[in-house]
Amino acid sequence: MSTRKPEHGSGNRTTALLPGAQAPDFSLHSTPDQLVSLSELRGNPVILAFYPADWSPVCGDQMSFYNEILPEFRRFKATLVGISVDGSWCHSAFAGERKLHFPLLADFEPKGAVARSYGVYREQDGFCERALFVLDANGTIRWSYVSPMGVNPGADGILAALEALPQQEK
């Protein structure tokens, strides 16, 4: 499915950043006392998985699902982070309950600023799209995809994008 283009859920007017764009840097809390900066993750591929909210059934499924696929992402030395507008305490509880083995970042203050910088914030709803970005080792976006809000996008697009990265970047 490497030919999939970014798509938008109905009613959405934002535009997700496209392949070729430099991924905007950010620093977000992964726990109440830990910050993760995108620039720190340079050197290996990064998967950004924006999702609307902790706890809502489909999102939970999507993050739990990625938890099962982590060994496949790691074959490409890729780091996965989930991002939503939920606060870090909420993320901690959610990640703990689902036993997630990857960080969830809080795009909480100013609310949705990072999602906005990637063109995947839903102003009318106050949360972000269900959007995926695969970045290469240099922080350039190589693939992006916005899933219809109710559809868990799975991992096939991510894996195809990782596979398509130039060899030295895998």
Add this chain to the structure above:
Amino acid sequence: MASRTANHLTQPVSQRDHISGPASAPVTLLEYGDYECPYCGEAYPIVRSLQQRLGKRLRFVFRNFPLANAHPHAQHAAEAAEAAGAQGKFWEMHDSLYENQEALEDQDLIRSARELGLDVARFTRELAEHHYAARVREDFLAGVRSGVNGTPSFFINGLRHDGSYDFESLLAGIEAAAE
């Protein structure tokens, strides 16, 4: 919306698969499932009803997709189904697992094997040695590449069914594919 998100099976149905129903059936329903997943447990009698309703018009294929982090018994249960399959009783074990989802400890799996008349020593040894772990993993990875996004995931004639998995929705999807 469906056409824009269409996901196709990357691994076609072949002889390696567990298949119930005639090759001549106009529609193939393929499930990626997890034996410990409660939603797959809900889907199990629905698939049975579809098979009864459609008879020879439906071919059903099951592939393993154990969510091992969420379901600690799922991987071993999948291996047990494969071990039974190696003795010609995949579907019998498949049914037994879904009909006893709350009892998936190894001793439960072995008891089922005994009840099905399997060579229990062979079954127990293959289970302990994870003889079919690689095969289960193959199913899982092929599923990921086909766009499986949770369990159960259904494909109708190779195309992911994004609707609900209740009887009416699956039947509608199957009938649309048969036309």
